[in-house]
Amino acid sequence: LDKDAIQQATQRQQQLTKPAGSLGRLEEIAIRLAGIQGTPIPKIQRRDVIVMAADHGVTREGVSAYPAEVTPQMVLNFLSGGAAINALARQAEAAVSIVDVGVATELHHPQLIERKIALGSANMVEGPALTSEQLFKAIQVGFDVLDEIAHQGSDLVAIGEMGIGNTTAASAISATLLQQPVEALTGYGTGINEQQRQHKIQVLQRAVQQNQPDPHDPLDVLAKVGGLEIAALTGVVIAAAAHRIPVLIDGFISSSAALIACALQPRITDYLFAGHASVEPGHRLILAQLGLTPLLSLDMRLGEGTGAVLAMHILEAALRTHREMATFADAGVSERTENT
Amino acid sequence: LDKDAIQQATQRQQQLTKPAGSLGRLEEIAIRLAGIQGTPIPKIQRRDVIVMAADHGVTREGVSAYPAEVTPQMVLNFLSGGAAINALARQAEAAVSIVDVGVATELHHPQLIERKIALGSANMVEGPALTSEQLFKAIQVGFDVLDEIAHQGSDLVAIGEMGIGNTTAASAISATLLQQPVEALTGYGTGINEQQRQHKIQVLQRAVQQNQPDPHDPLDVLAKVGGLEIAALTGVVIAAAAHRIPVLIDGFISSSAALIACALQPRITDYLFAGHASVEPGHRLILAQLGLTPLLSLDMRLGEGTGAVLAMHILEAALRTHREMATFADAGVSERTENT
Structure with a gap:
């Protein structure tokens, strides 16, 4: 700085x-x-929100309240402007970029950034979620999308995601990097009940046991128990800091991407603002590790970048005054x- | 509702x-x-912020970090658009109404709503801050200003204030109505030190001892240890609820006005939203009494309506989604x- x-x-x-x-x-x-x-x-003149979407093989273990088909359905909803992130981005006058980095369905749309690497990640209970090649390709997607937005003159980037099953990946990543038991970082996601949460914890324990991710090697963690959209967001965060563009992180999943980026290069935290405090219990622990205090605390737990885009008004208020x-x-x- | x-x-x-x-x-x-x-x-189409300004006789006891002359100076700053509330109101596209209800200096300006009732309140250490006539005139100013704004089609009103010494009045009002010792509701105002805070507590104790405000009679409290701008804001809150217009309250002082209004008519709380949590310790206690949870918590302690206007973006986000x-x-x- x-x-x-x-x-x-x-x-x-x-x-x-x-x-x-x-x-x-x-x-x-x-x-x-x-x-x-x-x-x-x-001064902030151009604002962007980047939403990375991908599917997760671990959904076959029954970890989510919603079926995996919701991922492509919500991507199409983003593209037709009907999701919460669209309404909030219109309010904040932020441009929305929707990126398919690994949705498990063929998707085509003129406004979709089509960078599909695989039809979802592999089931982390059975082995690594991503191959090394998939990991680096996904990070590269993040670099490319951010570079394009930087080229267009963006002054502020919010990050968001869509991917049924991705709180499971975020729990596995953050539990490993923070060296905490998975239950401390496992919440109710989109709305499972306590019995289902206990099942999700068991799935996570099996995934960690199977893969043995190395807490001192962030990319190893990202490949073994992460996901394509989380890897792509990690690339966005790294590239934004390199371009000196501030990043508003959103909830638990996008924060797990920021956690990976900062584990690779701690000075990246200088460029990060925490948009809000999610209801997910792991989010608070990640933010504490990153030394970030959330700007908003409105009991939200939606993802998509909603909490980050909502916090753009606070940054603008700071600059206006x-x-x-x-x-x-x-x-x-x-x-x-x-x-x- | x-x-x-x-x-x-x-x-x-x-x-x-x-x-x-x-x-x-x-x-x-x-x-x-x-x-x-x-x-x-x-839907919220027209937004307003009403800033009531007045001086306080109790400043002669040395309760503030700033001289009383700052009240008219800041009113002129509001009118020329240079204060924090102006910057935040421009961002939120809120119309600003500045009302002189009792500044201790002659003030004239084409945009100033000139409704001066007295050249400040009396020193509450020596007797009642306001006469009954002044009290009712000040509440009527609040009614009139809100009626005019309602007539112009306002959908949302934020309330703010300016008056050197008015955290002292807010502490006296809220300590009396909440039946708490004054020290629990006395903070550092615009920035006094701990020694000065102890002096402020002693002044408050003398004022309460001298006036014996009746905790079961909100208007008695408002007259004896309140102030002209707080009385006018009480009128705004009452009239807004009568017009079914939601009110965003700001920090400690405007919340003490809302406390009076709700003590007179508890159903008024249905129309109130707490914009933010001020650093002033009494603010939290008032909001708890009113059953309101602040929308923002950004360590602000400026008044003027700044926290309330900033929270307009949150209400708008709620309606947009x-x-x-x-x-x-x-x-x-x-x-x-x-x-x-």
């Missing part, structure tokens, strides 16, 4: 017509964005009484 | 293409707004697997 820009932005915050610190986290956001953009008065407010000198407002 | 509209909105939420409940508090907001507007698919999302049937998306 640009230390000069951070210092100048910090000074500006102290001169604006408000008690120092009274805008709380908005001030911190503006200052960090100054450091990311390398300018004392940063930072840029548009008058200083004490400009407005002729008295500063603090002495000795206080 | 309209029970039919609430029931229809609840049904609609269950048909939208997302796991039931996965939009968390956004779903609750959309459903309550349906009940307020009396329509299953509510509720209105614009496809249903499972429309989008051809499968619902849950059975037995889950």
